[in-house]
Amino acid sequence: MVYESSASSRCAAGPKIAAIGGGTGLSTMLRGLKKYTDRLTAIVTVADxxxxxxxxxxxxxxxxxxxxxxxxxxxxxxxxxxxxxxxxxxxxxxxxxxxxxxxxxxxxxxxxxxxxxxxxxxxxxxxxxxxxxxVTNADVQLEAVFENGARVVGESHIFNAKKQQDCRIHHVSLVPERPKALPDALHAISEADLILLGPGSLYTSVIPNLLVDGVADTIRASHAQKFYICNIMTQDGETEGYTAADHLEALQRHGREGIVDLCLANNAPIPRGLAARYSEEDAELLRIDRERIAALGIALAEYPLLSAQGGYARHDPELLARAVMELYRERTVRIYRGTQQYITEEQEWK
Incomplete structure (x- = not known):
């Protein structure tokens, strides 16, 4: 069944989606998803x-x-x-x-x-x-701890600190720790049919949401499908040298296993000129290490998701939303109606 993107097909019949993250990546995805459902809740970090x-x-x-x-x-x-x-x-x-x-x-x-x-x-x-x-009404700061033990407080200071330390981020935390989540945010997650993490900066846009009290627990307890949307490129000053599996391991380290059950990644190449420009900034096309992802017990889906317009390698809103909805439909659990007929949840709300 093909998903329509017209207003009449959306109405209030689309799946309940909780999209968690921040920055340009989350807003880009929302532009595409709003054409498929009105039951869409964006849960946004406030650590900037x-x-x-x-x-x-x-x-x-x-x-x-x-x-x-x-x-x-x-x-x-x-x-x-x-x-x-x-x-x-x-x-x-x-x-x-x-x-x-x-x-x-x-x-x-x-x-x-x-x-x-x-x-x-x-x-x-x-x-x-x-x-x-x-995600919370609390006034929080983000602290990063590097693999060498060095620490820095303040999201805006992480980039320079990582350059000075010249090693990976071990973990991030919120100051004060475990602030209270907005009740409506937890409710949206618990009621969602589909939970999306990313795309966006791993340590400064996505993971900070998981550190708010109750968010990671509510995601893991949910029976919804849980997708992580990989970034197109690695990020200078945050994830240089990271693979897709490195991103997933960081998510599990902060939110524990069960936080994600599918990883959606781009498989389209970027133009050579654009790749060269990103290389000058210590950024590169994210490498998809399939065996490591499988070893984590996480499914992998690869789609061409790239938009190279404007001189940046970013997700195309339409392609990303279409891929998300197609995967959601394909993975929807079938429900027995008691009449020797099985229908999907997707068909139920169409």
Whole structure:
């Protein structure tokens, strides 16, 4: 059965999806998925302390709005000019580098009783498909511990610290540890038919969500399908030299076994010129080490997912969403209806 991407096929009949992560990777995936289901919840990390988000966090005492804002833009059903406005960054003055969307969310935070309420209000303004939730309302920092024992606190400091230490990240943690999860986030995970981790920065966008109290436990306890979406490239200052299995082992180290049952990876090559440019930044096409993935007890699916537009190797939203939905359909458990007929869950909500 082929999935339609029209509004009429979506309505409220698509699968319940909980997409967990942050940054550009998560928002890119959401742009494609919103065409297949309205029952979509993005659960977003709030550990960012750099850039415009970091400025607002320090000066106004709010949770970092950047990753949440990007997801809002991806799910918005507004005129193109509104989406452009949300992403507009002021080129000079005291607001230089700050995005209008971040400022809008900061203003709503001032009007609302909590950051969670501000996000809900912005969702209403933008008529988004689904929901966007911060994983926690707690004010947290990210700490990285390297294999040589060195430590650094603050997401924005991890890149330079890793370059100085010249060794891999052993693990990351939140300060304070195990902050309380947003109840709605845990509910969305527990009710989901499909749980997606990534794509996005492994240690600074995906894993921080697993360190919030109850998130990893709720994922493991869920009977939903659990996919990890591999990045297209390794990331300078975070995952140089990593393979797909290295990413999965890091996920299991932080969230324990059972956190993922399928790994979705890109198998399309990137143009030589683009590969050469990434090589100058100590980044390369992510290598898929199939035997190690199989040894972890995790299924592997490979699809051409690459978009090389704009001079970057990133996921194509349409190709990624199509692959996710096709895998979900193929792996859906069959349900016996008592009439000598088996139907799939997918057919049930079509």
């Amino acid at each position: 302390d750099g850039g415009g988000s970091g400025v607002l966090r320090r000066e106004m005492g709010i949770l970092p709005p950047g990753d949440v804002r990007q997801c809002m833009q991806a799910l918005a059903n507004t005129e193109p000019v509104m989406e452009q406005l949300l992403g507009y960054r002021f080129p000079e003055g005291q607001l230089k580098g700050q995005s209008f969307g971040n400022l809008l969310l900061a203003a709503l935070n001032g009007m609302a009783g909590s950051f969670e309420e501000a996000v809900a209000m912005m969702g209403q303004v933008l008529a988004i498909s689904g929901r966007v939730l911060p």
